[in-house]
Amino acid sequence: MNGLVKDLTGLIGESKVLFQPEDLLAYANDATHYFRTQPPDAVVLPTSTEEISRVLSYAYEHYIPVTPRGAGSGLSGGATPVKGGIVVDTKRMNRIVEIDRANMTATVEGGVVLQNFHRAVEKMGLFYPPDPQSMSVCTMGANVATRAGGPRGVKYGTTGNYVTGLEVVLPDGSVIKTGGKFVKQSVGYDLTRLMTGSEGTLGIITKVHVRLLTLPPETRTMVVVCESLDQAAEIVSEIIARGAVPSMMEFMIKLAVTVMNTFVFPPLPTDGEAYLLMEIDGTAAQVEHDAETIKAICRDMKAREIREVEDERVARVYWKARSAMYPFIMTIFKRAITEDITVPRSRIPDLVRAIQEIAASVGIMIGLAGHAGDGNMHPTVLQSEINEEIAAKAKQAIDMLVRRGLELGGTISGEHGIGIHKQEYLDWELDQVQIDLMKRIKAAFDPRGIMNPGKIWVEGGQQ
Amino acid sequence: MLKLENYQEIINKCSHCSYCQATCPVYLEDLLESHVARNRLNLINQVLILRTMPVSQRFREILDRCLLCTNCTQTCSSKVPVDEIIIAARAEVGKGTLGGLKGFVMSKMLKQRGLTGLMSKAGSLAQKIGVAREMPQLASKSFDQIYSGTIPAQGEQRGRVAYFVGCGTNFLYPDTGVAVVEVLTRNGWEVVIPDGQVCCGIPVIAEGDLAAAREMVTANLKVFDLDSVEAVITDCTSCGMMMKEKFSKLLDADDPLQEKAQALAGKIFEVTDFLQQKGLSETPPALDKTFTYHVPCHRGWSPTVADAPRNLLGSLPGAELRELEEPERCCGAAGTFFMQQRELSESIRSHRLEQIEASQADTVITQCPVCRFYLSAGLTSQQVTHPVILLAQAYGTVQP
Numbered sequence: 131m132n133g134l135v136k137d138l139t140g141l142i143g144e145s146k147v148l149f150q151p152e153d154l155l156a157y158a159n160d161a162t163h164y165f166r167t168q169p170p171d172a173v174v175l176p177t178s179t180e181e182i183s184r185v186l187s188y189a190y191e192h193y194i195p196v197t198p199r200g201a202g203s204g205l206s207g208g209a210t211p212v213k214g215g216i217v218v219d220t221k222r223m224n225r226i227v228e229i230d231r232a233n234m235t236a237t238v239e240g241g242v243v244l245q246n247f248h249r250a251v252e253k254m255g256l257f258y259p260p261d262p263q264s265m266s267v268c269t270m271g272a273n274v275a276t277r278a279g280g281p282r283g284v285k286y287g288t289t290g291n292y293v294t295g296l297e298v299v300l301p302d303g304s305v306i307k308t309g310g311k312f313v314k315q316s317v318g319y320d321l322t323r324l325m326t327g328s329e330g331t332l333g334i335i336t337k338v339h340v341r342l343l344t345l346p347p348e349t350r351t352m353v354v355v356c357e358s359l360d361q362a363a364e365i366v367s368e369i370i371a372r373g374a375v376p377s378m379m380e381f382m383i384k385l386a387v388t389v390m391n392t393f394v395f396p397p398l399p400t401d402g403e404a405y406l407l408m409e410i411d412g413t414a415a416q417v418e419h420d421a422e423t424i425k426a427i428c429r430d431m432k433a434r435e436i437r438e439v440e441d442e443r444v445a446r447v448y449w450k451a452r453s454a455m456y457p458f459i460m461t462i463f464k465r466a467i468t469e470d471i472t473v474p475r476s477r478i479p480d481l482v483r484a485i486q487e488i489a490a491s492v493g494i495m496i497g498l499a500g501h502a503g504d505g506n507m508h509p510t511v512l513q514s515e516i517n518e519e520i521a522a523k524a525k526q527a528i529d530m531l532v533r534r535g536l537e538l539g540g541t542i543s544g545e546h547g548i549g550i551h552k553q554e555y556l557d558w559e560l561d562q563v564q565i566d567l568m569k570r571i572k573a574a575f576d577p578r579g580i581m582n583p584g585k586i587w588v589e590g591g592q593q
Numbered sequence: 594m595l596k597l598e599n600y601q602e603i604i605n606k607c608s609h610c611s612y613c614q615a616t617c618p619v620y621l622e623d624l625l626e627s628h629v630a631r632n633r634l635n636l637i638n639q640v641l642i643l644r645t646m647p648v649s650q651r652f653r654e655i656l657d658r659c660l661l662c663t664n665c666t667q668t669c670s671s672k673v674p675v676d677e678i679i680i681a682a683r684a685e686v687g688k689g690t691l692g693g694l695k696g697f698v699m700s701k702m703l704k705q706r707g708l709t710g711l712m713s714k715a716g717s718l719a720q721k722i723g724v725a726r727e728m729p730q731l732a733s734k735s736f737d738q739i740y741s742g743t744i745p746a747q748g749e750q751r752g753r754v755a756y757f758v759g760c761g762t763n764f765l766y767p768d769t770g771v772a773v774v775e776v777l778t779r780n781g782w783e784v785v786i787p788d789g790q791v792c793c794g795i796p797v798i799a800e801g802d803l804a805a806a807r808e809m810v811t812a813n814l815k816v817f818d819l820d821s822v823e824a825v826i827t828d829c830t831s832c833g834m835m836m837k838e839k840f841s842k843l844l845d846a847d848d849p850l851q852e853k854a855q856a857l858a859g860k861i862f863e864v865t866d867f868l869q870q871k872g873l874s875e876t877p878p879a880l881d882k883t884f885t886y887h888v889p890c891h892r893g894w895s896p897t898v899a900d901a902p903r904n905l906l907g908s909l910p911g912a913e914l915r916e917l918e919e920p921e922r923c924c925g926a927a928g929t930f931f932m933q934q935r936e937l938s939e940s941i942r943s944h945r946l947e948q949i950e951a952s953q954a955d956t957v958i959t960q961c962p963v964c965r966f967y968l969s970a971g972l973t974s975q976q977v978t979h980p981v982i983l984l985a986q987a988y989g990t991v992q993p
Contacts, residue, residue, distance in 0.1 A: 152651040153625070155639065156632035163609040163635075175624070202626060203611040221624045245615070266615035458670035460608035 134194070135172050138216070141188055142181045146222075148173040157199065157217045158210070161264075164465065165207040165550050170197065170217040177222045179297060179305060179336040186334070187303025189216055195583050196301070198330040200241065200272025203264040205468055206549025208276060208329050212584035218334060220271055226250055227337070234342045235294065235311045240271020240335045257345040259286035259377075262545065263453040271335040277327035279545040281378035281409075281452075284370075284503025286343075288545060290326045297337030298325055301576040311339050324571070329547050330582035332575040346411035349377070350421055351445035354428050355402035355435040359383075359479040362404035366502045367476055368427050374420040376408040380452055381478065381502030389459065389497070390451045396444065402434045404482075406502060407452060409445075455499055456510065465513040466497075467524060467551075471535035472544030475505040484534040485509045492527045494520070506544035532558065548586045556587055595803055595842055597681040601642055604634050604678060606671040613665035613675075618923035618941045619658055627655055630665035630675045637682045648686055656682055658934065660927035661799055662890035663834075677842065683801030728932070729765045729966045736767035737786075744774050744784045751781035751874070752823040754867070757813070757836070759829040760792050761962025768978075769828050769962070772985035773864050777826065779988060780874045784826075787816040793835040794843065799928050803843065810843045814850045817857060825860045826867055828981060830889040830898060830960045831928075836861040837894040863960055865901035865980050873905070877987030880912040884983065885954035887945070887968060888921045889961035902958055902980035909987055915952040922948070926967035938967075946971050958983060 135149040148154065154169035171194075176182045189196045195215030202209050211217050223241035229251055230236065236258070238247060244265040251258050261280035262268055268278065274296065279288030295309025298321075309315055309322040325332060356362040362381060369376070382390075382405040391397040398405070410420045421438065428436045439445045451458075459466050473481050482498065485507075489496040495514075500507030509531055511524045532542050532555050542548075542555045557565060565587065575581075583589075613630040614620050620629040627636070633655060640646045661676045669675070736758055754777060762770045777784050790813060794806035813836075817825060827833045841854040848854075862870070884906070888899045899921070907914040925931060925941030949957055949972065957972070958980040959965055969977040985991035 148625070148627075150649075150651045151646060152636055152649065152655055153627040155636055155646075156626035156629075159609065161609050161611055201611050201614060203614075219624075219626070224624075243615075264610070264612070267611050454612075454670040456608070456610065456670075460606055460610075461671045464605065466608070 141184045146175045160202040160204045160209040162207040165210045168214055170211040171214050173217045175219050175222050182299045182334055183303045186299050189580055190302045196580050197582050198334045200269035201267040203268045206547040206551045208549035237339050238270050242270045244268050252345055255345050257343040260289045270338050274326050274335050275330050276547040281501050284379045285375045285377045292340045294341050295339035296322050296325055298333040298335055300333045301581045313341055348414045348417045349409050349411045350417050351439040352408045353437040354406040354433050355399050356404040357434050359404045359482045363479045365431050374423040377411040378409040379503035380407040382499045386499040394447050394451045463512040464516050466510050468508050468510045470544045470546045472506040473538045473540035477538040488527055488530045492523050494523045494527050553588050595681045597685050600678050604638050607631055607634050607673050612668055616664040616668045622940050660930050662923050663893050667893045680798050684803050731764050732767050736763045736770035740774055741786055744778055746781045746783045747778050753783040755785045755822040755825045757827045759832040766962050772982040773828050775990045776985050789816040793832040795831050795835050796928050807843050810840045814853050819856050824862050826864050828864045830891040833863050834891040834894045863898045866898045869901040869904050880909040880987040882956050883913045883954050884956040885915045885917050885952040887957055887959040889964055890923050915954045917948045917952055924964050924968050926963040942971050
């Protein structure tokens with residue numbers, strides 16, 4: 131046992147410190163294993179805010195890098211301990227502290243798995259909409275840290291829209307409580323918002339207060355087969371403008387549907403150029419009304435086919451297949467890098483065409499699906515082999531995708547965060563004044579630079 | 594062959610998405626990244642394939658702390674066969690040949706039948722020396738002492754099936770076997786029980802003893818006359834998984850029995866799955882039971898095996914199926930795992946027992962004899978049984 135491990139053991143107990151190489155290896159990367167460089171020097175598994183505080187004040191005192199971690203399901207490399215040091219695994223802080231029906235709020239520890247929380251509130255007829263597609267494993271503190279979102283973003287927004295308060299351990303070990311159970315607050319700077327999307331660079335989120343909605347009693351799934359990309363985009367805009375906003379609205383090209391069809395039954399139709407997979411929710415009357423509105427719009431705009439999925443079980447299979455798309459393509463390709471550029475939704479056809487052009491000009495396959503309603507697209511750069519030539523092509527394609535997304539008035543990341551993956555593009559989107567301001571905020575929180583170093587911006591300034 | 598070198602490419606199919614965390618019973622207890630499939634695979638890759646790390650004590654612990662339940666594989670979009678990779682790794686680190694009492698039971702007993710007396714002695718010896726606090730009691734009369742040979746169909750014959758009698762049924766729960774024979778024959782199926790069947794091999798592959806497993810696979814393949822039967826029936830989901838997915842992989846590619854192994858894979862059915870697909874000749878009149886269904890982990894080899902008991906029993910007059918909160922959650926038994934990792938298994942089981950209590954059912958059905966034993970041992974007032982036994986009771990051929 132080295133000094134670091136001995137000290138950590140003294141702080142929080144032997145059973146909560148990992149140091150054997152076989153264990154450390156498991157914490158060397160998140161879902162972006164290609165960013166793995168080195169394992170951490172130690173992993174801690176705290177069960178309380180107090181323990182995290184002790185670890186951070188120790189790390190602060192000794193200038194030791196700290197990388198916070200939830201499920202390690204992130205797609206930006208945010209939980210990768212690029213400088214070694216200590217990984218703080220928050221998964222054992224998994225208590226749902228309170229679900230308050232009277233106030234429609236809940237308080238959870240940072241390590242609560244999102245799906246477990248969904249189950250708990252839904253049993254009480256309540257609803258917490260944020261639905262990153264890793265919800266079966268991802269944790270709520272990390273959802274806040276990455277501002278995670280998912281298909282329901284179109285109607286209900288993302289994690290940031292539900293967080294009303296936080297408990298955070300700052301890099302020096304001090305603990306702050308921001309916001310609270312109330313939904314309104316006008317007291318000083320909104321540090322809750324600042325922490326939301328901070329990617330573990332400002333502190334560790336140990337407790338989260340969220341607001342809740344009532345669970346919509348009915349849902350219905352519909353599939354619209356569109357003649358063209360433009361038609362799909364026009365239908366999306368019209369549906370939203372008419373107020374029949376679906377709870378989920380996924381856009382897919384034929385390739386994505388073909389992939390999905392290899393593991394769903396009955397298969398989806400594949401005779402269009404673009405596809406919309408939608409779920410509408412609400413009371414029975416509302417669902418009926420919205421379904422009629424959507425069908426009328428699709429008919430008027432001459433969609434190729436509108437299919438209502440009658441069987442609830444089949445609908446679940448379709449949605450499950452949609453959420454499993456990313457890991458599934460790994461059965462076919464050796465590496466897949468999923469982007470999350472987001473454009474104003476009217477520009478989706480331009481983006482889709484640009485993606486197809488980029489794929490053709492670079493000579494690499496790019497799969498495509500995305501959350502149509504909010505313009506958040508997931509082009510996935512597919513690599514059939516792992517070698518330098520293909521890696522260079524993938525890099526070139528991603529550069530072009532990001533560039534094009536920005537030209538269309540979009541953003542480089544809708545919901546995954548910057549982490550390592552997008553850091554070189556940060557100054558493509560943000561001007562230097564803003565980046566410098568962010569760095570000054572970072573320095574105010576973390577003057578010794580121990581929290582999740584090597585993330586968001588490239589070390590030593592933008593290139 | 595289940596050789597690690599054949600899995601190198603497949604290990605790289607793991608995208609590290611971490612979705613396996615959602616269903617791994619061991620991970621859900623330990624909440625350690627090192628105890629979940631994506632990291633087990635990466636570690637095996639580093640230690641045994643890339644050789645960047647040594648075979649250490651900790652590595653062995655991580656390998657041993659896996660139930661081989663296949664929940665990760667079923668959750669995995671890339672369908673990485675994690676169980677096979679763990680088995681191959683266990684074989685490679687030389688766990689392969691078993692010693693001691695366990696080795697004696699595994700290698701001698703499971704390869705032969707008609708040794709109930711000896712088995713029983715070994716069992717009581719194991720209890721005396723404290724190998725396991727909870728150890729299944731052997732039935733006073735094994736199934737092969739009750740039924741053998743060919744049992745004709747009752748009424749008009751619809752066809753003929755062979756019955757593979759697993760060790761769980763033969764030695765621990767012959768009542769399952771009796772119900773299988775009675776329900777199948779009642780539904781017009783002639784049942785052939787080939788002589789010379791031995792264990793399916795799953796207990797020994799779990800130990801990485803591939804040579805012993807191959808002997809068992811070979812012995813079993815030799816006794817079946819596949820051309821003369823429509824299907825081979827098992828009542829155990831783990832035996833079923835072995836025959837459907839592993840027999841062929843345990844033989845060399847050029848083994849003369851390879852073709853037969855693949856033919857068997859095409860004909861193997863779990864008994865309720867078979868009955869559901871073929872339809873019952875006659876629906877039983879009623880079943881006065883409130884029951885719940887513990888779906889065994891080894892269900893991935895048939896897309897319909899988990900729905901069969903629900904469909905066959907759930908709609909009978911008087912029957913009430915109360916689904917568990919997580920119908921497919923593991924009970925922690927996993928062959929002999931619960932004897933080796935007692936604390937972990939008991940912890941996994943405790944969640945399951947709570948869910949069963951919450952269902953307020955008085956009977957639990959499951960198609961795995963080890964789940965049946967292990968859940969029974971943890972429950973006080975509920976009975977655990979095989980769905981085919983309830984079906985036989987509904988027909989009135991077996992008394993509750």
